[in-house]
Amino acid sequence: MITAIISNSCGQSFDTLIAYALPAIPNLNLGTDQSLCPGEVITINPGIPNVTYLWQDGSTLTLFKQRSKKQSS
Structure with missing residues (x-):
């Protein structure tokens, strides 16, 4: 604790x-960008x-x- 008069x-x-x-912020690396076909999961x-973690x-x-969105017809 630091004591001061402000x-x-x-x-x-x-x-x-x-x-x-505060600890250093970790280096986040999710790898290379990927493309998914409709219905595929990554x-x-x-x-x-x-x-x-807090995902979207x-x-x-x-x-x-x-899961990628399925293509609409």
């Missing part, structure tokens, strides 16, 4: 500042341990399976 332009003073050391596995569908598992 005043803003409104005259409000703060006397405690807590500084957090599994994405970033392979980074000890992190949490709201899922939080390490692996993400994406």
Whole structure:
């Protein structure tokens, strides 16, 4: 913890500042871009341990399976 007295332009003073050391952001590499035929599935596995995931569908598992959209006729 770092203690300091900080005043803003409104005259409000703060006397405690807590500084957090954040871990480095992992390097994410999902590989080369891929094309899927209609109905095919691709599994994405970033392979980074000890992190949490939030995919576009709201899922939080390490692996993400994406199915390509079927062609409409």
